[in-house]
Each structure stands twice: as structure tokens, then as C-alpha cells.
Amino acid sequence: MQFTIEVNNKSIRAEKGETILSALNRNGIIIPTLCRMEEFTPTGACRMCVVEVEGRDRLVTACSVLVEEWMKIKTHSPRVIRARKTIVELLLSNHPDDCLYCDRNLDCELQRLSDGMQVRERRIRGSKIKPRRDLSSPAIVRELSKCILCGRCLRVCEEVVTATSIDFIGRGRYTHVGPAMDRDFNFSSCIHCGQCVLVCPTGALHEKHYLTEVQEQLSKSDVTRVIQYSPLVPYALAEELGIKYSRDFDRLLNAALRKAGFDKVYLSGTGTDILITELADAIMEAADKPDKKPLIVSACPAWVKYCEQFTPELLPMLSTLKTPQQISGAIIKSVVPVTGEKPRLYTVSVTPCTAMKFEARRDSMTRKGISDIDTVLTVRELARLIVLYGIDITNIDPEPADEPMALRSSASLLAETAGGITESVLRTLAARKGEKEAEKPAQKKLRNTGNFRETMVSIGGRGYSVAVVDGLRGLEKIRQMIEAGARYDLVEVMACPGGCVNGGGMRTAGSREAVRQRSRFIWQADEQEAVRGPEQSATVADLYGRVFEQCIELTDRQLFHTHFSRRDVLL
């Protein structure tokens, strides 16, 4: 039902049951918000969104109050503006004010609000929060002095990630956000997915930076520097740098990375192709066994840690395959020739993920104490490196990546969205049976929204049952299904809702729609690209046919597998 309300002395149409905020937003009025997040129950805690409603003594929070027919609303009366400005001033009263040196400078919601409210002087002086920097985690840094206690991180951690690794600790001015027992991140149940980083309005939570390390290695003369990047990175980087993405951008990035000083540029997507191939092998092998158990994809390192901590009963079903990054890493550290002048090998991986930073340091990802991947950068960090080194990515000539990992199929790009790995594996299975596009009917189901999706596909006269957990909230459902005896052939779990397109290393402040847009880009690219699966890729054929055969370490492909074990942390 629609009705008319009065806003700033003009009539607008409002829908029964919607909040004041949504009615205003639809009618061209922007109300500043802070603690509000899309798809979450509003709390009205920060009071940034207050408006004046005639007949009400107090200002009301637009985000949480439902619009009613009799309402006469003022959205920018002096009283409203003063209230909002005071809120920002109070938030700033104990803030460290070190914007120039802050990780989120120019990309900070508090900064934008303060600018928007035209705060030009420090009117309210409070005692500063005691600085405490938690650098213990390999992936995420917590800076308590910058926290404004909006609570978005802990809501995401509890309601989306379901890890509940952080909460408010203490009361009053001692309140801060932290893991159980006020320990540091490294001792907590944090799975490093970085969803909290994406929603943090200030620099209180951000990824751990490894750029200094990379710069140091880039300046040495005796090191062979190798970089690989995930299939989504070019698109994400264009987004981060504010450049319009074109099909050529992937090859421009190769050139840019060489300009930055990297000797070899490889594609992690080739690793994804190998993962897809190996997964298809595993499914075909297991398909007709009578005691077939569901095969759970282990390509998401955040999910893997979650599984080790919270659902160890699923560990036996977890595929032992490494993630694409680590598969590529294993190949790189095995086959890249190191010349006499540059005897040391240093590998960097760029991903849309923060959990990969943790993953690269797992014991099982090292050989004789040497990591397959030395440093993992997020897209945001790579953008900084490119700016720092003054590389004008729009003004260079495109270059191809290096052999033997110079090409990726579009299936590997597809794997960056939730459900994509499943779709790619089905595609490969279909291709092996000579049934082109047999996976097409499942596409709509797999590309749907919602945190749990399942479907059945018939390939080569046999039905394959697959399920996708898109965001860990869907995990409960899969646990029930498996307990009830569902015999899935493949279960894909992605910790971040939407998949890697919503990873913790992507551009912050993305809306649901922005994430969806990235998925749409991927689906479109998948339609257009020529090599649609690993089985069509000459690179993959070359790797299996020649490279792996010639390298003793890779011949049995054991290096692509790892092991997982129950992890004891404070849950």
C-alpha cells in the first residue's frame, strides 16, 4: 500500500512497512548513516540518521523507524543538522586525528561524514583512546584507537561469517572490540576472511601490509622476482584505481608488473584450471563407488580454517587439493629457472582475499621450511604499489604473461564467484563426455542468490548432484543435508557471501549491488572468452603433457595436495 507523507513541506510517496530512510532514499534525499548495513536489522545505535518528525519531541532515527501516514518529516532543519554534526564531533573527540598517516586516508567514512557535516574545528575534547595495535594476525590488523564502536565488524562476524570471533569487551569508555579473553587475533577463532575489514568505516581494521617487504625484494639485484595474480585481480584493480576496465587491461597489468620490477608474471588462473581438472578427476573416480561421500571443495582458505575449528566432522570429506594460489605457487617454486646472477627466488601472489595471507604461511604449504608463496598482497595493496612506483597503467603497451602459466580459461575466472567452481567442474565433466554445455541447465540455479543452492545435472547419462554454500550462513543447511544422508558429488563452500568477488581484499564500501555487478562482469566475460575450460586450454595441456613430466617433484602431482587437521582455538 502506498501513501503520501510530507517531507520538507513537499509530498512524497511512501510504501507501508518501509523505513523512513528507504522512503527518503527513493525520493532523492540522502541521509547520512554510520552503523547501518544493507540487509541487517537496523539498530539505530549511532543516531547519524536522525530526522525531525512533527509531533515527536525527540529526533527519530530514519533507519529504524517505519514510515507512517501522518508523518511530516524535516530532514535538514537546523536542529537535525546540529544533532548530526554534534554526533560526528563527539565521535572525533577521542579520535587520534592522524588521518594523514592512516591506512584509510581519503577512503574513510568518518572522514567523509566529518567533511559532509563541515566539521572544521575540534569543539569537543575528550581523552584519547589508549593506542593498541594488534599485529599478531598474518592477515588483519586491529587498531583500537581508531575504532568508533559502530559494531559493524562484530555484526558481520556473527551474522554473516558466523565465526563470532569478535565482540564488544568492557563497558563505557573502556569498551573496545576484540576476540575472546581480550587476546590478540592470532589466538582467536578468526578465519581471516576480511569481511570485517570491508565494513569498517575507519582504519581500525585493515589488512596487514606486506608492501615494504615487496619493495625491499624488488630493489635487490640477486633475486628472481615472480608474481602471480588471481583472475579477478585486473578487474578489481581497475575498480580500485578508478580506471574503466577493458579486455586489454589484463595484459596491461602484465606490463605494469614487469615495469615494477617483477621478472616473471604468471596467472593464478592456471592454478585454478588445474584445480578444476583435478576436482573433475576426483569426482569421476569417486562417482561409482558404493561408499561415496560428498567431496567438499577446499579452495577457500577462510572456509578451510573455519572447518578445522568449527566443523571438524566435515574434515574427512574436505578435498585435499590446495587452493589455486598454492597450486600455482608449488609449480612456480618447482619449475621457474633461477639464473646464476639471481639465484634466489621470491614469489608474490595478488588476490582479492585476506585469508590467503594466512594460508601461505601454513606449515603444510612449505617445503623444507620454504614457503611456496612468500608474500600475499591484496588488490588494494597492489594498487598502492602501482601508484607508489608511478606506473601509468593506461599509457603502456600490453604484454602477455610468462609461460608455462601464461593463459587461463574463463572457467577459472568463473571460479571467483560463488558457485563458479561447481559450474566449471561440471563443464569439464561435460566436455570429457563430449557433451558440450551439458552444465547450462544448472547455470541459473548455481548463479542464483541465497546462501544455499543445490541442483542436479545429467552428464553422460549420469546425474551429478551438487551444492553451493554461498557465505557460511548456508553451512548449517549443508550439515543437515549431509547428516540426513544426501550424497552430493561436489559441495562448494565460499566463506564470503558472493564468493571471491566479495573478498576481504577488494575495494571497501562495496554495496551488495556492486558485488553483484562484479559477478555479472564475470558471467559476461565467460560468454565472450574463447577458452572456456581447462580441457580447451593449451597451457594446461602443456603443463600436464610436458612440464609435470619433466619435473620430478611434480610428476605425481602430490604437491597439489595438502592435509588439514582439527584446530584447537577458543571458539
Place this chain on the structure above:
Amino acid sequence: MSKIDDILDRYREGSHENLIPILQDVQEAEGYLSENAIITIGRFLHMSTTKIYGLATFYDRFRFIPAGRVHMRICNGTTCFINGCGAVVTAVREQLGIEPGQTTRDGRFSYELTACQGGCNDGPVICVGEHYYTHVRQEDVPELITKLKELADLK
């Protein structure tokens, strides 16, 4: 350990609404909420320890380290405050070398600041167990601590 199990036996598994009563019972029985206790309660209620710890730290009454053998409750109510309990607290802090809520390394002492204990006529008031020390002045503190030390060693 079994103390906690006994307490949990009285409650329904997974009943989140019983969290605070359980925490109170455990603190009553053990004197504080140990890490182990929080983990056990978390398993019993199917709650994250993070949540339990976060909630428990909201309330002043919950302790996370064992109290000293002598636990001093120093009144910080309005009247005691006006009568100079601030100086008394400073003296205690200096004498023991700990902050409110902490416990001395030898396990003898801990102290906390409380709201009004009702002894306004005789403030500043310090309560140790069942006993009240009244009209405590800053200069009385060293003697008081020496006396309480004997008490602690008897325990």
C-alpha cells in the same frame, strides 16, 4: 571443574537466557570466571566464548582472575568520596602496587571500588568479608594492610 558441572546440571542445555545466572553461580562457587569455566559454559549453552566474555566484561561484578585471600571492597559512594576515599584508594594502590580488580602476585590481596555500602555516617568505609573498617584515613592504610596481611596468612 566438577563444581561447574554441578551448576550446569541445574540448567537446560542451550538455554541462552540462563547465561547470566550461570555466570553468577560459577563466580559464587569459584570466586571468579576462569577461562576454562567460560569455555565449558560456552559448550553447554552453544554460545561463542567471545560473546560470553564480551557480555561478562560489561558487568563490574564479574572477575576474570581469582580474588586475593583478603578482598577489600572500598566504598566509592558519594559520601565516602566527599570524605576522602580517593586518597585512601591512592594509598592502597601505592601500598599494594595493584589497580582495582587486580590481585597481588602473592595472592594475598585484591580490592575493588564499590557503590555506596550504606555506612555514610562512618565513611570512608572499607569492607573485608563481614568486617567493616570505618573512618579510614590515608595515614591508616599501612597499618591496616599489615593487619590484613596477618589475616591473609591465616587463610
